[in-house]
């Protein structure tokens with residue numbers, strides 16, 4: 001932990017001022033420490049103790065990583081570590097004051113970066129866990145699943161405001177969303193997928209250190225992007241998964257989607273609950289909706305051919321010959337045991353790895369009730 005700042009300390013030696021974040025890195029050095037100030041590039045310090053130069057260089061590199069990839073958390077950890085090996089120095093990451101002037105500068109910088117990316121044909125961006133998922137995906141992916149088709153349609157339509165879509169858990173929504181991203185080019189100039197908790201991902205995208213700042217920054221960034229000729233699809237995957245989650249940020253959602261609507265940007269929410277999708281879809285009148293292409297959840301289960309292809313990949317990855325499981329028998333054992341049938345990738349791998357037979361999920365969603373009701377009718 002940092003020591004209390006004493007008056008004898010020389011403050012602000014290292015001034016690497018963040019240009020796209022609301023914080024500054026400040027270095028406090030105790031009297032007697034061997035250092036000399038020396039303006040070199042953006043760093044105002046030259047460390048005279050052994051190894052000081054390399055630490056200064058590492059800090060500059062770390063800072064660039066924060067600016068370019070928003071790795072604030074990792075950088076803060078590193079700073080703690082470096083602090084402990086720098087004689088007499090105390091490094092701190094400080095949150096800058098969000099004055100109107102600072103916010104405006106931040107907004108301009110962010111818009112400039114996005115517009116530049118669009119100019120360079122970098123029109124698709126993936127943040128959060130999905131960026132790793134995309135990198136590791138390879139070619140062994142079942143394409144054209146029903147949910148991928150839904151996402152492709154949703155992305156290709158030039159809408160603004162907010163559209164919600166849903167499918168049961170374990171259906172491969174995240175991979176399907178990634179595969180559908182190129183369709184975003186049809187409707188907008190820039191498509192970004194945020195994968196993770198809504199608040200955290202919005203802070204990451206807008207590069208601010210608190211959620212309070214997200215709304216004010218977004219409400220300026222949205223129109224500024226439009227001014228720069230950029231319209232955006234923004235997909236939220238795994239961002240809102242339950243009512244509590246949604247209600248916690250409901251006010252902010254309304255403000256954000258109003259701003260998005262007025263500027264012609266499209267926010268797309270992917271969720272696993274039909275009831276929640278309906279709630280999000282009706283949050284702000286005409287500005288929000290459940291996708292017109294949305295079908296009942298069971299329609300997003302995989303067809304037998306897709307299940308067969310996926311089983312092939314699963315077996316291959318585990319070095320199991322197909323004869324060992326008996327493909328037909330396997331497929332019939334792990335289809336969803338309700339009136340709709342069909343396959344789910346997660347249920348298939350669970351059956352293969354843990355011999356866990358698929359179950360019908362008991363939720364209170366209207367469709368599940370409908371399913372129960374249909375079965376009841378059949379029995380009667």
Ligand SMILES: *[C@@H]1O[C@H](CO)[C@@H](O)[C@H](O)[C@H]1NC(C)=O
Nearest residue numbers: 119120121122123124182185
């Ligand atoms: C932009 O990138 C996409 C995908 O990488 C590619 O298909 C397209 O041809 C590129 N367009 C230009 C003008 O370079």
Ligand SMILES: *[C@@H]1O[C@H](CO)[C@@H](O)[C@H](O)[C@H]1NC(C)=O
Nearest residue numbers: 158159186187188189231264
């Ligand atoms: C999408 O719609 C907006 C508003 O109607 C329009 O200005 C824009 O040109 C459209 N974009 C495309 C790619 O059709």
Ligand SMILES: *[C@@H]1O[C@H](CO)[C@@H](O)[C@H](O)[C@H]1NC(C)=O
Nearest residue numbers: 118119188189228229230231
């Ligand atoms: C974004 O798309 C719109 C509509 O297709 C187009 O008019 C505009 O020039 C594009 N902006 C950029 C920066 O490419």
